[in-house]
Amino acid sequence: MSPVILLLLALGLGLAGWLAARARAWTFKRDTNGGRIAALPNYHAWYVALWIAVPVLAFIAIWSVVAPNLVNQSVLASPAAAELPAFGFKRDAILNEARAVANGDAQAVFNDTARALVDPFRDAFARYNFIGIAVTLAIGLLSGMIAFLRLRPDFTARTRVERAVMTILLLASLVAILTTLGIVVSLVFETIRFFGMVSPIDFLFGTHWGPDPMANPDNPDASRYGAIPLFWGTIFIGAIIAMIVAIPLGLMSAIYLTQYAHPRIRSWVKPALEILAGVPTVVYGYFAALTVAPFIRDVALSIGFSSASSESALAAGLVMGVMIIPFVSSMADDSIAAVPAAMRDGSLAMGATQSETIKRVLIPAALPGIVAGVMLAISRAIGETMIVVMAASTAANLSANPLESMTTVTVQIVAMLTGEGSFDHPATLSAFALGFVLFLVTLGLNFVALRVVKRFRETYE
């Protein structure tokens, strides 16, 4: 709760500084008898407000991370904490229970050890809340004062404020790099820990996947961490079955909509395709599991495949393909539209029919763009999670039969991280290694595809 109070405090301080500085700047205007002052009063106001807001917000950001740790430490130092079990899950549970009661999130505790800890928690919260508010006030007043004393009629507040604005803009754009860096660092870090327990060779080339989260973490059975069946399942469902559905359907939809359809039909069908793209994947997953998978099993059983399972790769792949159709069609649409009209008209003028023009002129000319779109579609399909989590199974299976159950990289990431496993166990860490492989593969596909799209666009412009 306390970060919210601190934020409100910061807002109040900033507003006070803003108003005070503005009033002060108006007195300059009066004192100089309507003569020029170097910046408008508003800029003086913003200058002071920024001086207050930036240090205070920085402090709040740091404090919201540091304070809970300080609270924990001071509670652990209290005499009541001596009765806590030494380590592990139980200790955390007791601490959480006591913390929740002290916070007012829970009504009562069930554990006696926790009851003794409620008061130390309350005291610690009160103490550190007070410190937080006091320091926020001190920083805000101090820096506000420094800024306020600088205001003079000839003070170039606007230049300063604009410099600060530019810095903020630059920082905002750096968030993207920080995010990328955060992804890489968090994945690499955990992946290295995983490879300390299971060798990369076993992981990348092993053909048996069956991690046991209950096994002794210090001595994992490396032969259980062979990820080939997962890679195969991912490629089979996402890059083969889904694309067999999505590429022809998406391409033909785009061709029909751009070349044949009446504008009025187009204006109805295009938004409808966009709806298809906007349906959440969890809904597709439910649709696949509830309707498509049983249907496929029944059909397969009726034509004599006795091994058909209700969680088949085919069901997940088909539904995923449908999900990708609008994506492929809009990429194909763009690249066909980028082909110059002169090429099309030339072909038609030579006497070719419309379909011949499309097949022999438009598609070859648009091919790089279409291929890039397909690569992006594959990258999306292999990263897709919910459909396969709900419609495919968790059983790893190295098979080319689409009616069998199969599992994918994303399914295993979910399976490994939503269990009760601890973060020191190779089964849990393997999720990060799988995530890292997925990240690298999709990154490569996206990178090449974006390059191709960019280069292709430029040739006709």
Next chain:
Amino acid sequence: MSNAAVPTGEQSEPRPDRREAFEARLKKRYASEKRFRLLGLSAIIFSMAVLAVLLFTMTVNGVGGFQRAELTVPIALSEAGLSATPADLQESGAVQLLEAQGLPGVVEYYAIEALGEEAAAEVSPQAWRDVADAIIVDPSLLRRDTVFNLPASSDLASGLNGEGSAESRAMAEQLSADGQLSSNFDEGFLSRADATNPQQVGIWGALKGSMLTMLVTLVLAFPIGVLAALYLEEYAPKNRWTDLIEVSINNLAAVPSIIFGLLGLAVFLWLFPNLRSAPLIGGMTLALMTMPVIVISGRNAIKAVPPSIRDGALAVGASPVQVVFHHVLPLALPGILTGTIIGMARALGETAPLLMIGMRAFVATPPDGFTSPATVLPVQIFLWSDEIDRGFVERTSAAIIVLLLFLLLMNGLAIYLRNKFEKSW
């Protein structure tokens, strides 16, 4: 088109054999043209058909999800001897208080009174909570005799639908013939939270969690996205750094969402270990995912503002910052908003990254704030889809209908904004 060849053939020496071959070829080409066209049409019809089947299945299943089987039980609370005062009922522990004063027993007694021993066993064991909620909303019920519609057990509910065991079907038939069992619109579905019994669940908890999470996402992603777009489009020098920023934004927009979940798990939960499954963490994770979408659409909107506006402002003495914040940004804002709504709609439907940060927990009370445990609508759908109980199928579809309505509303708003503010300079 090809007709031009025919008259020339006719005017010169007519050569029947060649003409025949030509006609045949032309016919073949036209046939292939027609086939191709039909192929395109059928591709579109197929996609539309899948969409229709999907919506149809969800609606047919979901309509039942908004209803529940209820048993009619008159309860004389005035004679039950509950001593709770209206002031007590304002407190946060009111439900527990009513439980301690024996409300479950009271409800059971009147259920047996009204329905008989055997049928009363089919009142959902948690039904007294509905009575407690009603009392908390309107304490004057304690002094009156009221007829309550209490949820029936799942067995009886499936009996009413003509499924389940022959026994429960017979009982359901008997009770509905007596007018004591009926399938009513379940107002509580929109106002309750998750529960273990499909007769007792609601989506308000998940909906509230979704709203809180979306709020955090919006508050973080919108300013950062807009400011980054302004910087890249208006001020950034062309050098290696800005290239790096651009590449990383484009790549982030295409990174699988589950990777963002791994990031949230490794970084945010490491920083804030006490906030597992809180809307704050979920919102932060989704904000990182949504931000690139906003940046990309924002840059396109900013690019569409004609340079003459900037030149005009610069010419009358505005500084570069004033040009952007006074002129370019207001003109680009509708376009940015459209992109933001689309990005938010995508975040609203996102499930996988939230599973990673622990939002799949069973949460039976709606979240109080940004730091209390919560779940969101898509995750709720995922959790219910895993339940074996038949009643959950309908509930899941009903929740999907609510989610799709929200998305339709958001996308409709985006299209409306786009049409309303679409400008050509």
